[in-house]
Amino acid sequence: MKEKAYPSEKLDKFMLRFPDGMRDDIKNAAEASGRSMNAEIVHRLQQSFAGSSSVPESLLGQLFDSRHNKLLESEAVDSEDIAQLLSWISEVQGSLVQRLIHLNSHSKGDE
Numbered sequence: 001m002k003e004k005a006y007p008s009e010k011l012d013k014f015m016l017r018f019p020d021g022m023r024d025d026i027k028n029a030a031e032a033s034g035r036s037m038n039a040e041i042v043h044r045l046q047q048s049f050a051g052s053s054s055v056p057e058s059l060l061g062q063l064f065d066s067r068h069n070k071l072l073e074s075e076a077v078d079s080e081d082i083a084q085l086l087s088w089i090s091e092v093q094g095s096l097v098q099r100l101i102h103l104n105s106h107s108k109g110d111e
Contacts, residue, residue: 050102 018026030040 046102047099050099 026037026040029044030037033040033043035043
């Protein structure tokens with residue numbers, strides 16, 4: 001009699017090699033988020049595909065702070081600085097909207 005396959009056994013598999021230390025980083029991140037290492041890797045890959053921002057999330061706050069401080073400290077703010085800031089805000093807003101749509105579509109699938 002043949003044993004039933006678990007759903008995860010039917011999923012596509014891909015072997016990869018991690019640079020030194022990355023496995024530990026993934027393990028620590030997975031433990032902190034309450035996910036398995038596989039779920040953590042899949043989650044992070046899904047996040048990377050969900051957004052369209054050319055600016056990595058880790059830099060968004062730093063960029064906003066530096067541009068905001070430049071506007072506050074400068075007595076002569078030119079229209080190009082303002083246009084660049086507005087363009088960046090629009091890009092971030094679009095990225096956030098896409099992420100919310102992506103998360104919403106995945107949460108509906110979990111119901």
